[in-house]
Amino acid sequence: MPMRRLRLSAAVLVVLLALPATAAASVLSVYENTGTIPSCEFSAAQLAHALHGLGTYDLVYFQDFPNAIDAALAARASGACSGARKVANTSAAARAPLPDISVTASTSGSIPLPMLLLGLIAALCAVGAAGGWLLRRFDPAWAASARHSMSEAGYRVGGAWAGLTDRRRR
Numbered sequence: 001m002p003m004r005r006l007r008l009s010a011a012v013l014v015v016l017l018a019l020p021a022t023a024a025a026s027v028l029s030v031y032e033n034t035g036t037i038p039s040c041e042f043s044a045a046q047l048a049h050a051l052h053g054l055g056t057y058d059l060v061y062f063q064d065f066p067n068a069i070d071a072a073l074a075a076r077a078s079g080a081c082s083g084a085r086k087v088a089n090t091s092a093a094a095r096a097p098l099p100d101i102s103v104t105a106s107t108s109g110s111i112p113l114p115m116l117l118l119g120l121i122a123a124l125c126a127v128g129a130a131g132g133w134l135l136r137r138f139d140p141a142w143a144a145s146a147r148h149s150m151s152e153a154g155y156r157v158g159g160a161w162a163g164l165t166d167r168r169r170r
Contacts (some may be wrong), residue, residue: 028058028065037068039075046071 031037037047051069058065072152075081135143 027061027069031062031065031068037072039072040081042072044073044076047076 027037027042027046030041042050049070051066051073054066134144
C-alpha cells in the first residue's frame with residue numbers, strides 16, 4: 001500500500017509541475033498567433049505562471065511577451081473581464097492575425113559599419129598578399145635588399161623587446 005501512495009503522489013506532483021508549463025505554453029501560443037494576449041481568456045494565475053515561467057528563449061525572441069502579460073493582468077485587475085466589458089474585449093479585431101511578413105525579406109538598410117570595416121581590412125590584406133606574391137614571383141634585385149632590410153629590422157625589434165622583458169623580470 002505505501003508504494004501505491006508513493007506512485008500516486010509522484011503522479012500528482014508531475015501533473016502539478018506540468019500545469020504552469022502548459023499554461024505558459026498556451027499563453028505563448030496565443031501571443032504568437034495574435035500578437036496580443038486577451039485578458040479574459042486566461043485566469044490571473046495562468047498569466048502569472050506564464051510571466052514567471054519565461055525562459056531565455058522567450059525573452060530573446062518574444063521581447064514584448066512580458067509586457068503583453070502585464071497588460072493582460074492590468075486589464076483583469078481593472079475589471080475588464082466582468083459582464084459587458086468581457087464581450088467587448090473578445091471582439092474579432094482583438095484576435096486579428098499578425099501580418100505575414102517574411103523573416104528573410106530584404107530591408108532598405110545600408111551595410112553595417114563593422115561589416116564595411118571588415119571588408120576593407122580583408123581587401124587591404126588581399127592587396128598586401130598579392131604584392132608580396134608578385135615580389136617573390138619576379139624577384140627584382142631591390143626586392144632582395146628590401147627583404148634583407150625587413151629581416152634586419154625584425155631582428156633588432158626582437159632584441160629590443162627581449163631586453164625590455166629581461167629588465168622587467170629583474
